[in-house]
Amino acid sequence: MALIDIEPHEIRQRMINDLQRALKKPVYKRHWAMVIDQAKCVGCTACTTACVAENHLPPGVVYRPVVETEHGTYPNVHKTFLPRPCMQCDDPPCVKVCPAHATWKRTDGIVEIDYNRCIGCRYCISACPYSARTFDKGYFYTDGTPEIMPYEKEPNFEYGKEWPRTDRESSPIGNTRKCTYCIHKVEKGMLPACVTTCIGDATYFGDANDPKSLVAELLSSPRARKLREEEGTKPTTTYLV
Amino acid sequence: MKKFIKVIVWLIAVIGFGVGLYGLYLRFTTGHRMTDYGSYIPWGLWVVFYIYFIGLSAGSFLLSTLVYVGKIERLEKIGKLALFTAFGCLVAALFSIWLDLGHMARVGNVLFHMNLNSMMSWMGILYSAYFAIILIELWFALRIDLIETANTGRGGSAGFAKFLTFGSTDTSAESKSRDHAKLKVLGIIGIPLAIAFHGGVGSLFGVIQARPHWNSGLTPIAFLIGALASGGALLTAVVYIWGPDKNKQKLNEMMKFLGRIVLALVLFDFLLEIAEFLVGLYSVAPAERLPLEAILNGPYWYVFWIIHFALGVVLPAVILFSTAVPKGRPDKNVGGAIAFACLLVAVTFIAVRFNIVIPAQINPEIPGLEYAFSGPGLKFTYLPTTMEWLVSLCITSFGILIFLIGEKLLPIVKNDNREVA
Numbered sequence: 001m002a003l004i005d006i007e008p009h010e011i012r013q014r015m016i017n018d019l020q021r022a023l024k025k026p027v028y029k030r031h032w033a034m035v036i037d038q039a040k041c042v043g044c045t046a047c048t049t050a051c052v053a054e055n056h057l058p059p060g061v062v063y064r065p066v067v068e069t070e071h072g073t074y075p076n077v078h079k080t081f082l083p084r085p086c087m088q089c090d091d092p093p094c095v096k097v098c099p100a101h102a103t104w105k106r107t108d109g110i111v112e113i114d115y116n117r118c119i120g121c122r123y124c125i126s127a128c129p130y131s132a133r134t135f136d137k138g139y140f141y142t143d144g145t146p147e148i149m150p151y152e153k154e155p156n157f158e159y160g161k162e163w164p165r166t167d168r169e170s171s172p173i174g175n176t177r178k179c180t181y182c183i184h185k186v187e188k189g190m191l192p193a194c195v196t197t198c199i200g201d202a203t204y205f206g207d208a209n210d211p212k213s214l215v216a217e218l219l220s221s222p223r224a225r226k227l228r229e230e231e232g233t234k235p236t237t238t239y240l241v
Numbered sequence: 242m243k244k245f246i247k248v249i250v251w252l253i254a255v256i257g258f259g260v261g262l263y264g265l266y267l268r269f270t271t272g273h274r275m276t277d278y279g280s281y282i283p284w285g286l287w288v289v290f291y292i293y294f295i296g297l298s299a300g301s302f303l304l305s306t307l308v309y310v311g312k313i314e315r316l317e318k319i320g321k322l323a324l325f326t327a328f329g330c331l332v333a334a335l336f337s338i339w340l341d342l343g344h345m346a347r348v349g350n351v352l353f354h355m356n357l358n359s360m361m362s363w364m365g366i367l368y369s370a371y372f373a374i375i376l377i378e379l380w381f382a383l384r385i386d387l388i389e390t391a392n393t394g395r396g397g398s399a400g401f402a403k404f405l406t407f408g409s410t411d412t413s414a415e416s417k418s419r420d421h422a423k424l425k426v427l428g429i430i431g432i433p434l435a436i437a438f439h440g441g442v443g444s445l446f447g448v449i450q451a452r453p454h455w456n457s458g459l460t461p462i463a464f465l466i467g468a469l470a471s472g473g474a475l476l477t478a479v480v481y482i483w484g485p486d487k488n489k490q491k492l493n494e495m496m497k498f499l500g501r502i503v504l505a506l507v508l509f510d511f512l513l514e515i516a517e518f519l520v521g522l523y524s525v526a527p528a529e530r531l532p533l534e535a536i537l538n539g540p541y542w543y544v545f546w547i548i549h550f551a552l553g554v555v556l557p558a559v560i561l562f563s564t565a566v567p568k569g570r571p572d573k574n575v576g577g578a579i580a581f582a583c584l585l586v587a588v589t590f591i592a593v594r595f596n597i598v599i600p601a602q603i604n605p606e607i608p609g610l611e612y613a614f615s616g617p618g619l620k621f622t623y624l625p626t627t628m629e630w631l632v633s634l635c636i637t638s639f640g641i642l643i644f645l646i647g648e649k650l651l652p653i654v655k656n657d658n659r660e661v662a
Contacts (some may be wrong), residue, residue: 048614060279065613084607093450099361100350119350120343122283123361129451131606134280135343137273139617168272174343227607231450 006214011201014214015191022207023189028107032181033208034192035218036083037240040202043068043081047194047203051085054182054193056156056165059139063132063179064194083203085194086111086132086179087227087235094124094133103176109208109236110183112159115171124176129231138173140165157184181205208236242577246482254645257638264631268340275628279618281611282602286595286625287341290633292442293471293594294334294640296464297587299439300472302327302375302431304502309378309421309428315495318485320424321382321653323476326644328375330472333640335368340632360445367438374434378427380405381420385412386652401650439468446597454521454532454601463513467593470506474557474586477503479644481580485654493576500565500579504558507586511554514593532600539600544592553589557582599623 006014022030043066051057051064067082092111095103102117103124125133142149155164156172158180163172182192186205190196195205206215218224223240267275278285305323307313339345351365388410391403443464446455477499486492521533536545560582564575603621605611611621625633647653 060616060618062280062614062616062619065610067607067609067613069609082607084610084613096358097361097449099356099359099365100347101354101356102350117347117350117354118344119347121341121361122343123359123445125280125283126602127449127451129606131281131610135273135283135618137276137279137618139274168274171344174272176343 008201011204011214012191012196015195015204015206016189018206018210018213018215019186019189019191022210022213023187025207025210029209030107030207031109031209031236032088032183032186033109033206033215033219034085034088034181034195034237035204035215035224035240036237037202037204037218038080038082039223039240040200041066041081041083042200042202043079044199046197046199047083050193050197051179051182054156054185055158055180056152056154057177058136058152058165058173059141059143061134061136061177063134063177082227082239083194084130084132084227085181085237087130087233087237088181090234090236091232093127093129093231093233097123097127099123108183110181111178112180112183113176113178115158115163115175118171118175120174120176122176129228129233130235133176133178136173136175136177138168160184160187243482243486250482250641251645254638254641257634258642261631261633261635261638264628264633265340265635267628268632271628273343275626277623277626277629279620281605281619281621282599282623284341284598284602285623286629286633287337287636289591289594289598290636291334291338291341292464292598293591294330294337294636295442296439296468296590296594297472297475298327298330298334299435299465299468300470300474301330301476302371302435302472303469304473304476305378306428306432306435309382309424310432315491315498318654319476319480319495321379322480322484324375324379324382325647325651325653326476326479327472328379329640329644329647330475331368331372331375332643333636335372336639337633337636340636360441360448363441364438364445367434367441371431371434371438374427374431378424378431381423381427383652384409384420385417386655388412390652398650402652405651436465440465446601451606452601453526453528454604455597457517459513459517463510463517466506466510466513467590470503470510471587471590471593473499473506474503474583474590477583478580478587481576483648483654489573489576493573496576496579497565500561500583503583503586504561504565507554507558507561510593528604531604535600535603536596544595548589549592549596552585553592557586 045066048062048064048066055063057063064083064085067084069080069082071078071080088109088111092105095105095111099121100117100119103111103113106112122135125135140148140152142152153165155162165173185192192205195203204215204218206213208216208219210216218240219238221240225239225241226235227239276285301323305320305327308316308320308323339348342348351362355362355365384406387402387406389412391399391406394402440461443461447457447460449455477496480499481496484492518533521529524530560578564578605621
């Protein structure tokens with residue numbers, strides 16, 4: 001349990017309220033954070049699918065896979081699930097290695113990529129200890145069929161801009177891509193797609209700088225852990241184990 | 242025999258380039274879709290060829306500084322050949338890494354939006370400086386010969402030489418000594434530059450904390466020694482075929498000298514390799530062990546054991562020990578044997594570069610990630626596709642063609658130093 005006194009049906013409303021409060025603050029005073037309760041995650045991968053749909057992710061690009069691990073031997077078997085979005089590290093190794101300043105840490109905590117500046121060298125992918133960055137090679141799901149379906153060419157809205165997929169050369173094709181915490185939705189007052197689709201309310205989102213927010217409370221939980229903390233990357237995404 | 246080898250090299254380069262053009266066509270029309278690297282193994286064969294060629298270039302260039310800075314008399318006549326070999330390899334290396342980019346047209350961003358925390362930005366700066374220094378050095382090294390060719394030669398070669406003199410006509414002894422002084426200064430600048438950029442390529446890998454197989458202080462040093470060994474070996478083979486051979490005795494002595502340098506470098510490089518393997522295999526951490534186990538005992542074990550160890554270390558070492566090391570007058574076949582051993586070292590070094598780049602990426606950073614979501618490139622295995630090989634063939638042939646055409650058109654080795662002018 002998350003050690004907080006909140007009814008399940010109140011969780012979403014509270015996160016929405018937290019979000020509205022955060023949006024009233026200047027950008028530099030926010031610090032977006034995601035908390036994933038592994039005890040509540042059932043491994044349905046609805047978040048993965050929602051993310052693919054929201055960001056129009058092509059084949060070979062995934063922002064939030066759910067890693068399954070089996071523990072023990074029959075009859076004592078358990079499974080744990082680890083949804084793995086971008087960790088939005090406070091000391092991101094991907095930013096340090098980018099040769100073109102095409103990725104940076106925003107003041108609100110998001111690690112952003114400028115698709116129009118990225119040269120596609122994939123150095124950041126090599127440097128990320130979470131494999132959170134993927135390379136868009138320009139595939140379509142309807143490749144090999146008589147026609148690439150129009151819905152695959154529709155733009156996504158990452159970082160609040162339009163990114164259509166009308167040809168195979170223009171960005172974000174040829175770029176590194178990664179989870180943005182759906183910042184384009186968040187800045188419009190909506191929760192990230194993975195949060196709204198989670199069937200067990202296992203993913204929380206909000207402003208870590210706001211002591212009254214739900215995520216700020218959860219971050220202080222004794223169950224809170226960061227992934228591969230020993231890397232020194234100071235991940236923002238936090239797990240409740 | 243040498244004429245025959247030259248014809249064979251021409252044939253290989255022309256056919257290779259022609260066939261490879263199809264790969265290039267696929268690269269420009271299908272982008273990265275026909276390649277096997279992807280999101281979890283982001284760097285593939287073209288990165289391998291890039292570090293291979295850049296190593297050959299750095300090694301060749303550093304040996305040229307022995308001529309212009311070290312003033313080693315017996316190597317005097319191969320300075321230009323070393324510089325031009327370094328130039329051909331540099332062009333091939335840059336071509337390879339350029340084709341690897343997701344957005345080739347944006348390559349300038351490395352300089353326009355430079356990030357001095359990134360080793361890759363430093364590569365942009367250092368390569369630009371290195372490219373400039375090679376061209377300037379080549380010009381000063383060739384200036385007098387170009388003027389002579391322009392004045393005495395015939396046909397296209399003379400016209401080309403005249404164009405390249407850029408109006409310079411002074412062939413006096415003073416101007417020659419001025420050129421030598423400039424070459425010395427350029428060579429002196431070139432030494433730290435070549436060490437910096439190739440050590441820098443090693444650091445580009447070495448600083449990646451997420452990949453323990455690369456993340457070692459030894460990586461930049463291993464890159465440098467590997468560059469010297471492979472570049473020195475390539476140059477030695479090139480010298481035998483295209484170098485000054487009028488005086489057989491002198492050529493064989495020079496080959497023995499170069500052969501001994503290459504032998505020492507190959508053995509030193511192998512020592513570094515042993516150190517890296519023994520220390521790494523002592524570890525129980527999968528990220529340390531897996532890449533090494535894959536190299537030694539994985540499905541592509543022959544890349545290490547046969548291509549690198551047997552053909553790239555043991556066989557050349559045996560040949561070089563028996564031909565380059567013994568004292569006394571060299572017999573007439575020594576040069577050929579040394580050149581063959583060095584060619585083996587230079588060609589098989591691609592296996593070392595392959596084993597640096599690929600195995601480091603096969604260990605899932607989060608165990609089980611490969612089963613979490615499927616799609617092209619979401620896997621931790623890699624086997625270059627035909628298209629990738631064709632592009633690499635094209636790049637390699639292009640580098641060889643630059644060398645062959647330049648060697649024909651430019652007075653890299655003066656005709657009066659050649660047995661067959």
